[in-house]
Amino acid sequence: MDNFQFWSPTEFVFGKGTENEAGKYVKKHGGTKVLLHYGGGSAIKSGLIDRVRKSLSDNGIEYVELGGVKPNPRDTLVYEGIDLCREEKVDFILSVGGGSVIDSSKAIAMGVPYDGDFWDFYTGKSPEAALPVATILTIAAAGSEGSGDSVITKEEGGLKRGAGSDLIRPRFSIMNPELTCTLPPYQTACGATDIMAHVFERYFTNTEEVEITDRLCEAVLMTMIKETPRVIADPSNYQARANIMWAGTVAHTNIVGVGRQQDWNSHGIEHELSALYDCAHGAGLAVIMPAWMEFVYKHNVMRFAQAAVRVWGCKMDFENPEATALEGISRFRSFLHSIGMPINFEELGAKKEDIPALVEKFGIGDGRTGGFVALSAADITEIYNIAANASL
Ligand code: NZQ
Numbered sequence: 001m002d003n004f005q006f007w008s009p010t011e012f013v014f015g016k017g018t019e020n021e022a023g024k025y026v027k028k029h030g031g032t033k034v035l036l037h038y039g040g041g042s043a044i045k046s047g048l049i050d051r052v053r054k055s056l057s058d059n060g061i062e063y064v065e066l067g068g069v070k071p072n073p074r075d076t077l078v079y080e081g082i083d084l085c086r087e088e089k090v091d092f093i094l095s096v097g098g099g100s101v102i103d104s105s106k107a108i109a110m111g112v113p114y115d116g117d118f119w120d121f122y123t124g125k126s127p128e129a130a131l132p133v134a135t136i137l138t139i140a141a142a143g144s145e146g147s148g149d150s151v152i153t154k155e156e157g158g159l160k161r162g163a164g165s166d167l168i169r170p171r172f173s174i175m176n177p178e179l180t181c182t183l184p185p186y187q188t189a190c191g192a193t194d195i196m197a198h199v200f201e202r203y204f205t206n207t208e209e210v211e212i213t214d215r216l217c218e219a220v221l222m223t224m225i226k227e228t229p230r231v232i233a234d235p236s237n238y239q240a241r242a243n244i245m246w247a248g249t250v251a252h253t254n255i256v257g258v259g260r261q262q263d264w265n266s267h268g269i270e271h272e273l274s275a276l277y278d279c280a281h282g283a284g285l286a287v288i289m290p291a292w293m294e295f296v297y298k299h300n301v302m303r304f305a306q307a308a309v310r311v312w313g314c315k316m317d318f319e320n321p322e323a324t325a326l327e328g329i330s331r332f333r334s335f336l337h338s339i340g341m342p343i344n345f346e347e348l349g350a351k352k353e354d355i356p357a358l359v360e361k362f363g364i365g366d367g368r369t370g371g372f373v374a375l376s377a378a379d380i381t382e383i384y385n386i387a388a389n390a391s392l
Pocket residue numbers: 039040041042043069070071072073097098099100101103138139140141142143144147148149150151179180181182183184187190191194252267281282
């Protein structure tokens with residue numbers, strides 16, 4: 001196991017009705033003037049925003065609102081949010097929604113106290129200050145409610161890039177699984193795929209002797225395999241929703257990834273797809289992640305065989321561990337298909353002829369990137385090709 005530092009300061013407030021306590025928690029965490037940030041309408045339609053407004057008012061907290069965050073959140077709304085916060089002297093940002101709203105809030109939070117362009121933080125600069133951010137989560141997926149990450153798309157040129165800092169870890173996250181019951185099955189499945197991908201990106205490592213995090217990863221994956229079909233069959237299943245919601249947070253605070261090398265190439269390769277086609281991040285991952293696995297598994301067949309046996313329940317073929325490894329990957333793809341995810345370019349709405357442009361935008365030139373296996377541009381081209389042509 002490698003040395004590590006892990007800081008997860010978020011207060012998680014979990015369960016039925018907890019959104020009605022939003023005002024109390026803003027007060028507890030020092031907010032006096034709030035930016036209430038939300039998405040394209042689901043939280044208004046469900047009455048959630050009204051309940052949050054009431055809770056803020058009941059606690060004497062002033063607020064201004066900025067709705068309209070789109071999935072794959074854009075820089076243009078972030079600039080608007082930064083201006084609004086400065087004009088209104090906002091000192092706290094409350095995001096109501098999913099990863100897109102939360103990430104937009106985090107970008108605004110870093111941008112407000114910064115003299116330069118907030119995009120600098122998405123091209124390598126570290127922030128020195130940020131407004132406090134908190135969340136009321138409405139979809140189990142990105143894990144942004146407990147992470148120090150934010151992913152934003154620059155409209156001009158369609159660049160999707162990430163920023164990371166402990167300064168943007170949420171102060172509190174309110175998580176009521178009931179709020180996720182209005183999610184359409186497709187969006188639920190996209191979220192489940194993202195959660196599983198967050199674990200796999202950490203599971204495939206070259207670090208040895210990481211039994212504790214291996215086992216934590218396996219627990220999250222097995223929970224997702226059990227619970228996802230239950231919510232697809234019955235969207236109002238509270239207990240299954242609750243298990244998935246917490247799994248999504250555990251998958252991405254990094255508690256399942258500490259002390260080990262990680263590999264985020266599948267996410268990087270996917271981000272080019274959601275930037276170009278504006279598809280859901282989870283759907284893009286359903287196409288890319290098994291393809292990445294098929295490309296890299298030979299690097300450590302036994303680790304893939306371990307996942308196949310422990311997570312997917314495959315029987316270990318001691319004569320031919322490679323067959324076991326491949327069976328695990330195949331079970332993953334079949335599982336994704338069974339919950340309604342696309343498994344190749346055609347099903348995703350992507351085009352093979354765009355592959356050179358996707359690789360170009362990935363932007364590694366003659367270099368290599370990745371932890372488990374460092375990939376060249378030619379390798380990434382091959383992964384897109386495997387993804388384009390995948391079948392069950
Ligand atoms: O905008 P509204 O109307 O709210 O609709 C949203 C949106 O269309 C809808 N939705 C959310 N909650 C709902 C609901 N519909 C009905 N009932 C509800 N309760 O779902 C759609 C997707 O929402 P979005 O926030 O985009 O989903 P998700 O949480 O999957 O976030 C995706 C974004 O997060 C980034 C992704 O790249 C993508 O941009 N990621 C962020 C990470 C992070 N910050 O740590 C890590 C991830 O790997 C990921 O890259």
